[in-house]
Amino acid sequence: MSEQSNLAAVLHGAKDLRLTKRPISAPAPGEAQVAIKATGLCGSDLHYYIHGRNGEYVLKTPMCLGHESAGIITAIGEGVTDYKVGERVAIEAGVYCGACRLCKTGRYNLCTKMRFNSSAKVFPHQDGSLQSLLNHPVTHLHKLPDSCSYEAAALVEPLSVVLHAARRAHIAAGQTVLVLGAGAVGLLALAVAKAHGATHTVVVDINEERVKFAVDEGFATSGYVLPRTPRPETSAAGLEAAKATAGDILTGYGPVDSDGFDVVMECTGVETCMQAAIHTARPGGKVVFIGMGTPNATLPISAAAFREVDLLGVFRYANTYPDALALFGSGRLPGVEKLVTTRFPLEKVNEAFEALLAGKDKDGNMIMKLMVGDY
Ligand SMILES: [Zn+2]
Ligand SMILES: [Zn+2]
Incomplete structure (x- = not known):
């Protein structure tokens, strides 16, 4: 597959978030390309947006924010057999090494080689999901139960x-x-x-x-x-x-x-x-x-x-996605999607961040969880 055009919200520095059309390569071996349907924004995204940094992690080069996301597979890379185009997935943002002692003992959230989407901890930075397409290893994708919406799947991260x-x-x-x-x-x-x-x-x-x-x-x-x-x-x-x-x-x-x-x-x-x-x-x-x-x-x-x-x-999570998705699928989290109070299309991502910063949408309604995506 040749290169595709991808709309990306790229943070260049404090309050400098630019919507950019840029090419995205075909998924590499072991990866899938996912069309992002929903990305929840949280405090760490907001910190990067306001300050160009999150605590000690400073933006050195432009980066896409967003790590609470779900979408649909549009292409698969070489060697991928257990995922196919058209499958709906939640994206687990942190890609760990899988080989260190922490990874091997089930505590991969503490892996020192972790590359986490939308975090400037590693360099080059790892782009997040505030873009229309994202290539991601299939080992870090989780298929959605039929009853699980994209928004619910994006909520699986928090x-x-x-x-x-x-x-x-x-x-x-x-x-x-x-x-x-x-x-x-x-x-x-x-x-x-x-x-x-x-x-x-x-x-x-x-x-x-x-x-x-x-x-x-x-x-x-x-x-x-x-x-x-x-x-x-x-x-x-x-x-x-x-x-x-x-x-x-x-x-x-x-x-x-x-x-x-x-x-x-x-x-x-x-x-x-x-x-x-x-x-x-x-x-x-x-x-x-x-x-x-x-x-x-x-x-x-x-x-x-x-x-x-x-x-x-508590630092992030390990081995939670299957259980979290099962909880959603089995109806044991009734009403949780009510948390999503506010939605913006990717094209209005700057407005989304300004609303999040204000804590209210333009009609004065409280924001509990804000989603950016295919709206
Ligand atoms: Zn978050
Ligand atoms: Zn590791």
Whole structure:
């Protein structure tokens, strides 16, 4: 197959995102070419868009963003036998080496040779899926069940993060789960907790509209709108405030006959929430840190250590796509697609990022999850 024309949204630097027609080569051996139908945007894409960097990963050359995506196969490379043109797939964005000890022991998310679409960690950078066509190894494609829409398949990426977190925390039937942060990741965390049989699921956020959405749409059994307070002046005052907040959450929304939640999923990355998370876990409970954004947090370690509260980190996911797609296929994630509140065609990708930055669309509606794609 000869070269095809491909529309790509290429980030050249902070707030410099250019729609470019550029050729794309035929898929290499072992690859498939996928026409992208939907790509969800998330915080890391937004960071790159605003700053031209995401934390320590700085854009050195132009790169396509987007790593939460699904599409349909339009061509296959040499040697590909188990995928064919016309099949619908979710794209697992991170291509790991498969040969190192971490890869071989099932923890490929920690592979140091990982090349992740839309991440400037590696050089040359790995382009993401904000383009009309993408060549990707078929080993990192997952076929969709018939009932799974492209948007649901794109949600599998952030869903994978919380599924991995749920596995790390061993969430089990009958457990109580607190989720801090009512953004898309928080809501997916609630959905996964529920799918694992959690019976008492509480969400906390400072944004009333998001908490209301989480409860009204059935993601959480109840929700608490955290009062906005001025930033504490000292670290000690911050720790005290976090402890008081945890007390308020437990008094108002804590499980009965328990000193706290079995599992707390921290999805904000805000220091006071990370601190409160520890106090809201029951003795012997677990806290999973999903939200990023505070590289060096002061945490009340004794409140964790003396009560054997396990503190768990989460970095992306491993071996989650098949299970996540099966969850969607089996209807165990009812209503999760309601998370997708906002849609833009690829041609309007700049408007999409500006809306994401504002947190609202042009009609003033809240954005929970924004998708760019074939709309
Ligand atoms: Zn993401
Ligand atoms: Zn590896």
